[in-house]
Each structure stands twice: as C-alpha cells, then as structure tokens.
Amino acid sequence: GQNIDQPTEMTATEGAIVQINCTYQTSGFNGLFWYQQHAGEAPTFLSYNVLDGLEEKGRFSSFLSRSKGYSYLLLKELQMKDSASYLCAVRDSNYQLIWGAGTKLIIKP
Amino acid sequence: DADVTQTPRNRITKTGKRIMLECSQTKGHDRMYWYRQDPGLGLQLIYYSFDVKDINKGEISDGYSVSRQAQAKFSLSLESAIPNQTALYFCATSVGADGADTQYFGPGTRLTVL
Numbered sequence: 146g147q148n149i150d151q152p153t154e155m156t157a158t159e160g161a162i163v164q165i166n167c168t169y170q171t172s173g174f175n176g177l178f179w180y181q182q183h184a185g186e187a188p189t190f191l192s193y194n195v196l197d198g199l200e201e202k203g204r205f206s207s208f209l210s211r212s213k214g215y216s217y218l219l220l221k222e223l224q225m226k227d228s229a230s231y232l233c234a235v236r237d238s239n240y241q242l243i244w245g246a247g248t249k250l251i252i253k254p
Numbered sequence: 255d256a257d258v259t260q261t262p263r264n265r266i267t268k269t270g271k272r273i274m275l276e277c278s279q280t281k282g283h284d285r286m287y288w289y290r291q292d293p294g295l296g297l298q299l300i301y302y303s304f305d306v307k308d309i310n311k312g313e314i315s316d317g318y319s320v321s322r323q324a325q326a327k328f329s330l331s332l333e334s335a336i337p338n339q340t341a342l343y344f345c346a347t348s349v350g351a352d353g354a355d356t357q358y359f360g361p362g363t364r365l366t367v368l
Contacts, residue, residue, distance in 0.1 A: 149296065187361050189359070232296070244298075245296050
C-alpha cells in the first residue's frame, strides 16, 4: 500500500529553527508538496519538489531525496503565527495526491 | 474575494437526509476535487473532475455523488447521510497545465451527521 509518514506533533521555540520530516512509500513519484493548515482552515500551498535537493523560499525550505523516499520542511526564525499543521503530500504514478496525516507544530514563546 | 468558495460553511443534519455541498471558483481552473478530512488522518480524495465532461471516483467515493455544472462549479452530494460522514470537507482546484499542478483549497465545510 501507499504510505506517508510524518511525526504527529512537534514543539519549538519562537525564533528557533525546526525541521519536519516526511517519509513516503508510493507507487511511483511525480512530485512532493508541503502545505500549511491552521486549525479549522484550508490547507495553503508552501512548496513543491520534484527533483532532489533543496528549494528555498524565504523562511521556509524544503528538501527532497527520491532515492531515500524522504523530504523535510525547514522553518527558520520561527514566529508564533507558524503554529499550525504541516501536511506532506506525494503525487503517485496515477497523478493522485497521497496525503500524510500532518504534523502539528506548537511554537512556544 | 476568495478564489474558491464553499457553501455552506457549517451544516448539521440527521441520518438519512440528502445534503449537497457546493463549490465555486473564480480561478479559471479546469480541475476540481472534493476531499474529506478526519482527525488523525490525511486528506482523502472523494471525487475529481478534470473538465466539465470528466468525473472520476477517488479512493472513498461510496456514499457520495458529484455534479460538475460548469467549469466553475462542482457539487458534492450525500444521498443518505450517515454519522461516519461527519467530517471537514474541502473543495480544491488546479490549473492542470503547469508541471506542479498545485491544488488550491476552499475554506471547507464542517458537516455533522446526527
């Protein structure tokens, strides 16, 4: 079967750096997405990786290793507003998105 | 104005009732999707449509039906609601043309079936 694994919850301190990991086993690979979702709200797009390496976008960066079935989202200079769930999703060989259950990130002052 | 809108935002209904959730978009995207989200689980695809004449079942289509009335409108129906359909429902759209084909989500409908 297809599987996306992420930690259920993480805690970090305001101003610090946090890395959220995602491992996947899917039938085929056509890209990996990270979304942010505040409680009760819609997921919003953060990043897309299809080739190995690091994609940087402001305070957020996303890394992909296709050979290891692994990605991470790196958040720098954490702010209280970054408290949210972070969803990892992989597009499989049928071009469907397979979603992880999300990582709830708690930021403490 | 929001690019993807969903109505209603909240709905409480009873077992056995028929209910329709509506989604409209002004993004001009061809592709539209319906997902449900349950606590502790990833988003699950119910149905998707790549254009007005194209409707496809997702991984959990049983108990649901859809209608693509126009490029901008995609409705989800529960013919006879049951309590385990209580969930947060999201509509999403994507352009279908670019490499990423990123999906953009509506604000969600919280449905409770008693």
